[in-house]
Amino acid sequence: MNRLPALAVAALLLIGASDRRSGYDDASPDTRAMQDDDAANPAFLWVQQGEALWSEPAGTTGKSCATCHGDVTTLRGAATRYPAFDPQRGRLVTMEQRINLCRTDHMGAPALAWDDDRLLSLSALVGLQSRGMPLAVEPREPFLSEGAALFRERMGQLNLSCAQCHEERAGESLGGSVIPQGHPNGYPEYRLEWQGLGSLYRRLRNCMVGVRAEPFSPDSREAAVLALFLAVRANGMRVETPAVRP
Numbered sequence: 001m002n003r004l005p006a007l008a009v010a011a012l013l014l015i016g017a018s019d020r021r022s023g024y025d026d027a028s029p030d031t032r033a034m035q036d037d038d039a040a041n042p043a044f045l046w047v048q049q050g051e052a053l054w055s056e057p058a059g060t061t062g063k064s065c066a067t068c069h070g071d072v073t074t075l076r077g078a079a080t081r082y083p084a085f086d087p088q089r090g091r092l093v094t095m096e097q098r099i100n101l102c103r104t105d106h107m108g109a110p111a112l113a114w115d116d117d118r119l120l121s122l123s124a125l126v127g128l129q130s131r132g133m134p135l136a137v138e139p140r141e142p143f144l145s146e147g148a149a150l151f152r153e154r155m156g157q158l159n160l161s162c163a164q165c166h167e168e169r170a171g172e173s174l175g176g177s178v179i180p181q182g183h184p185n186g187y188p189e190y191r192l193e194w195q196g197l198g199s200l201y202r203r204l205r206n207c208m209v210g211v212r213a214e215p216f217s218p219d220s221r222e223a224a225v226l227a228l229f230l231a232v233r234a235n236g237m238r239v240e241t242p243a244v245r246p
Helices: 006-012 029-036 044-054 065-069 095-107 117-128 143-152 162-168 200-210 221-233
Strands: 084-086 091-093 189-191 196-198
Touching: 044 065, 044 117, 065 095, 091 095, 091 221, 095 117, 117 196, 143 162, 143 221, 200 221
Parallel strands: none
Antiparallel strands: 084 091, 189 196
């Protein structure tokens, strides 16, 4: 494995472990209560759809997710490790991409679009199996350094970086809402502003549009390395999938 020394990794991450706050901590009591109660959490509508899809054959092989993996509980801990390096492809793979690779490589089924409810449902179902476990994403180079650089790069017509909001001004108020530190430990998550479930990529795309920048494509190297940096930055935090956020 190509791992950075611990001190080198720490130098890339501006927020210390003791100072990290989940978006849950910045949410209102009503929003936290919604996340805490599976019966009230709207994201569980997608989880239920994911449970049905898990055993549903798809593609030319007639296989389902359950054909290879058995019960979905066998994937407990899987979501704590993504994005991960795929040695066969020589690149990073996100959880959503892994699901699509299973579809195309083993099921003979077409890949699902990033905003497809079926992909979100399967991602939420798999992520739920790791709820409460600490993130433990490998700080793989050179991807980690690339992601760290993107996090600090000013973008768009507003000339803002991710770090300016989610590091320097985290905890302050913007439009009546608390600016979060931007940890990805709850994705896919239900956002009240979306009135639906969304991926981390959707959040990144919205931020880039907000600063008047051209968004990265969902399957781009840029999107993957930024997701890796955010995940490593959150290592040790508990998985909350499917989270609820404002």
